[in-house]
Amino acid sequence: MTIADILMLIAVICIWSLLLVNVVLIIAGYLYYVKSEQEPAPEIKGEPPMVTIMVPAHNEGKVITKTVESLLALDYPHDRYEIIVINDNSSDNSSVLLGELQAKHPGRNLIIINTDKITGGKGKSNALNIGFQQSKGELIAIYDADNTPERTALRYLVAELTNDSTLGAVIGKFRTRNRDTNLLTRFINIETLSFQWMAQAGRWRLFKLCTIPGTNFIMRRSIVEEIGGWDVKAIAEDTEISFRIYMMGYRIKFQPKSVTWEQEPQTVKVWFKQRTRWAKGNIYVIVKNIPLLFDPAARNIRFDILYLLSIYILLLTSLVMSDLLLILHALGYVHTTIAGFSSFLWALAIILFIVGTYITLTTEKGELNLSNLWIIMLMYVTYCQLWMVVAAYGLVLYIKDQILRQEAKWYKTERF
Template identity: 30%
Template sequence: MLFLEITLLVLYGLCLVFILGFSLTQFQLTRLALRAYAQGLPPEPAAPVSWPRVTVQLPLYNEVFVVERLLDACAALNYPPDKLHLQVLDDSTDETVGLVAARVAHYRTQGLRIDHVRRPDRQGFKAGALRHGLELTNGEFIAIFDADFVPEPDFLRRTLPYFDAPQIGVVQTRWGHLNEDYSLLTELQAFGLNAHFYLEQVGRTSGGHFINFNGTGGVWRRTCIEDAGGWHTDTLTEDLDLSYRAQLRGWRFRYLPQVVAPAELPAAMDALKSQQFRWNKGAAETARKHLGTVLRSNQTAATKLHAAFHLLNSSVFVAILLMAVVSVPLVFVRADLPQLKPLLQLASVFLLAFVPLIYYYYSSWQLDKPGASSWRFAPKFLLFLSMSMGLTLHNARAVVLGWLGRQSAFIRTPKLGLVRRQGTWRGRRYRTGSLLDGVTILEGLLALYFAGGIAAGLYFGDWGLLPFHLMLTVGYSLIFYYSLRHRN
C-alpha cells in the first residue's frame, strides 16, 4: 500500500510542477505586457499612399441569427470600394443561404463587390472554406471575420497601415464582447478572454515570442499564407497551426490591443462546451504537429519555452484533472500515514501555483476596468477559477483525443444574435449535441466526489486541500447545473 500512496503523491507533484511552470510563464508575460503599456503603444503608422486590395472572408455555416448583422457591418467598412472584395463563404444547409443571397443582391445593387461562394460539401470545414475562397480572389490582404463579429467601419483603415514592413504577415486585433453582461456564464468567459487579449498577446509580442492569429478579427498578408503552406485541415485550430508554420518561416505578427473587434460570447452551455472542445482538442493537435519542430528550431531558448507552454496550454486541463482526482485519496493517506507528513505537505501548496495567475488576471481586470474595486475582482476570479476547474473533465477529454490523433468534425459555436442583456437562448435551434451525455453525468458525480473530499478534510481536521476541493465542488456543480438548465 505504501507504494500506492507514494505513487499518488508523485503523480500529484508532477502535475503541480507542470501547472506551476505554466503559471510562471503567464507571470512573465504579464510583466512584459505591463512594461509595454508603461512605455506607451507605438505611434500608428502613416496611411499608405495607395491602399492595397483587400478581401474580407466571412466563413459561415447555418447562422440565421447573426448573418445579416455581419454582412451589414462588413458592407459598411470604410475602404476604397475599388480595392474591397467581400467573400461570403457559405456552407450553410438552412435558410441562412436565402438570407445571404438577398443581402448580397442588395449590396451588389449599391456597387459593392461581394460574392456568395457555395461549395458542394463542407470538406475541410472552415479551413477548407478559407482555402477555397483564396483561389477565387486577387486580394493582397485577407481579413477574416467569424459570423458573430461586428467590425467597426474603420477596421481596415486602422489595421492595414501596420503592414509597413514586408516581413509582417499578420495583424491581429483584440476581441470585444457584445454580450458580456448577459449572464454569469458570459461574464466569466469575458474575464478569461480579456487576460489573453490584454496581456498574453501583448506580452508575447513585446518579448519577441510567437503569438497566434485568433481565427477572426485579424488580417493576413496573402503571400504569408501561401509561403507557410496555406490552410491545413488536419487540426481543429487551423488558425494556430498556420500561425506557427508562418512564424517558423520567419514571418512576424503584430498585435493591436487598441483596435477592438466586437463579437458575441456563447450564452448556452452546449455552445460553450463545443467551443472549448474545438479549441482544446485543436491546440493539442497543433502541439502534436509542431512542438518538436519548435524545440529543434533556431529560436531563442526563451521563445522556445514560451512556445512550448503556449502549445501545451490546453494540456493544463489534464494536469488539473489528474491532480484533482488524486487529491481526495491524499486526504486519507495523510491521516493514515503520518510518517509521510513532510512529503504530503506538498499537497497543501496547491494554491501557491496559482499565485502568479492572480497577478495575471488582476492586471487584466485593471486594464479592462480601470479604477474598479478590488473587492469585485476577488469573487469573479474565484468563480472563474472554479468554473475552469469544472470544465477539466470535458476539456481533458478533448486534449487526450487531440494527442492521440483522433479525427473529429469541426463543430462551430452557434450564436444567437445576443447584445448586452437582450435576447434569449431558450427555444433556439443549433444544438451541438445532447447535454445529458456520459460526460455531463460524470461531471455531476465529480461534484459529489469533491464534496466528499471536503467532508473528509473536515473530519480529519486537514484544511490543506479544503480550498481546492471547495473550488472543484463549486465548479463541477455549476457546469452540471448549466448543462441541465440549457437543455431546452
C-alpha cells in the first residue's frame, strides 16, 4: 500500500465517520421533532418571573424598529419583562429610531443604552455585559437586532426553564425570514433547518446537551453572575458560554416551538464575512476547551468538544486531502489503488447528503417540495464546498489574531 493509499484511506474513514455521526443526529433529531409536535406547548406554572430581554445592536437602523416592535408585541405579561437595547457605538440613525420608539411606547419598560467608541464598539460580548449591568430580570433572554420572534417565543422559553431546575438555559429556533430572496438565502434556509436545528434536536435527544445559538434563548441570571458575564475575547460568545454552563452542571434544552425569524445575508460577500467570523469564534472555543477532554468533571460534554474539533479541524483536513489526492491521481502525479473505491464512497456520501437533508425538511410546513430537492443537489457542489474555504480562512485569521494579539472587534453583518 502506497503513502497515497494510506492518506486516502485515513481521509475516507474520517469523512465517513463524521457523516455517520451526522446521520445518527438527524435520525435522533427527527424523532425528537415528531415527539415534540405531539406534545402540548409548555406552560408557566405560578407567577411569571421577571425577564430582561437584551438586544445588542451596532448600526442596525434598517431592522431595529421592526425588531423592537415585535418584542413589544410578545404575549408575555407586559409588566413582567423589560427590553434593553444596547445601541453600541452606532454611526447611523439607530439612536433616533430608538428614541422615537421610546416616545411611542412611554408606558413600557424599553431601556436604550447608547455607547460611544470609548465604552462600546468592542464586540457583542462587551455590549451584553454593559446591558446586563442595568438589567433587573431573574431570567435573561437575548435576541439579535434583526429578529422578529413569534408572539409565543418568549413564553415557551420561560416555561421550559422554570419547570425544570436542571436547565441552565433553553434555546428556541430561528428561521430565515428572507429565504425566497435569492439562491443564497434558499441555501441558508436549508442549512439552518437541516444542519443546525436538526443537529441540535439530535444532540438534545441523545446527550441532553445543546449549544446556544446567539439569539432566541434564555438563561438564568445567577449563571451570568457566577461566570462573571460574557467572555469579551470570544467572537462566538454563544458557543463559549454554552461550555461554561455545561461545566456548572446545568443542561441546555432545545424547544422547537419557540420560533424567531431573522434576516440572513443576501450576498456571498456578506455571508462569507459572517461565516468566517463564526468559524474563527468556534476555533477559539475549541482551543479554550480542549483541556476539558482530560477533565473527569467534563466527561458529559466531551462529545461536544470532539464534535467541534472534528468539524473544524478533522473534517476540513480530510476533505482537502482526499480532493487533492484524487486530483493528483487523475493528473498522474500520484498513484492510489483505492481511487475507484474512494469515488464510489464519494457518490454514496452525496446520495446520503441529499436524501438526509431532504427528509429533515419534512418537519417544516411548505418546505417539502421538488424545487428544494434540486436546491439541495446544487447546494452540495457549491455552498457546501465554500464551507471548506470559510473554515480554512477562519483558522488562518484565528492564528493571525493570536500572533498579533489582536482584540475582538464588532463584526457587523450588513442588513438589507
